[in-house]
Amino acid sequence: MELVRFNKPYGVLSQFTPEGRWQGLRDYLDLPGFYAAGRLDADSEGLLLLTSNGALQAHIADPRHKMEKTYWAQVEGIPSAQALQQLAQGVLLNDGPTRPARARLLPAEPPLAPRNPPIRQRQHIPTAWLELVIREGRNRQVRRMTAAVGHPTLRLVRVAIGPYQLGDLAPGAWARAD
Incomplete structure (x- = not known):
């Protein structure tokens, strides 16, 4: 398993560590070695991709690939x-x-x-x-x-x-x- 789809709820950051009033991904996922491929603001919801593959993470998040x-x-x-x-x-x-x-x-x-x-x-x-x-x-x-x-x-x-x-x-x- 290299890539995960996550439905990020409102109020959750695109990082594992919570900050201030916002929750972190660790409140929902226990996937050591996985990182978000891109960002989604805490007040936005929906699809967030996470991967354990650094090259794939860079490819998804890099604006040069214009995904x-x-x-x-x-x-x-x-x-x-x-x-x-x-x-x-x-x-x-x-x-x-x-x-x-x-x-x-x-x-x-x-x-x-x-x-x-x-x-x-x-x-x-x-x-x-x-x-x-x-x-x-x-x-x-x-x-x-x-x-x-x-x-x-x-x-x-x-x-x-x-x-x-x-x-x-x-x-x-x-x-x-x-």
């Missing part, structure tokens, strides 16, 4: 076709323009486990779910992209990294990926 990452983002408001086009063309952020992305409105709320704690709901502001596929991984990039087009992200779930899918893994669960 696609697919995210489902619950955003405030209903994005227009123009907002989706902006995301697809690339958005200007404070650290420069993003690469073009694939962006689409999901037809319905995806079948995800409820988040703990739940997102904040505003009574008179609707939400929508977007699918964003990017080939780079800047700090908080998806959140910054959706905010730049006027739709702040309320919940963010990574569902795929290249060919590896989150699938039906429950939050906090892991399975072999290789």
Whole structure:
């Protein structure tokens, strides 16, 4: 076993050691010699790959390999076709323009486990779910992209990294990926 898929819950860091109010991976996994291949912010959920193979870890995490990452983002408001086009063309952020992305409105709320704690709901502001596929991984990039087009992200779930899918893994669960 060289590669593991893990469904990282909200509030868990992409490292084994907890820090402050955030839990670490060791609260969920007992896999000596395994390390995260890439990062996922503590306030984001979903697929995190872990491996015991240093070369594989470098390949997955290295932006030069441009492995696609697919995210489902619950955003405030209903994005227009123009907002989706902006995301697809690339958005200007404070650290420069993003690469073009694939962006689409999901037809319905995806079948995800409820988040703990739940997102904040505003009574008179609707939400929508977007699918964003990017080939780079800047700090908080998806959140910054959706905010730049006027739709702040309320919940963010990574569902795929290249060919590896989150699938039906429950939050906090892991399975072999290789």
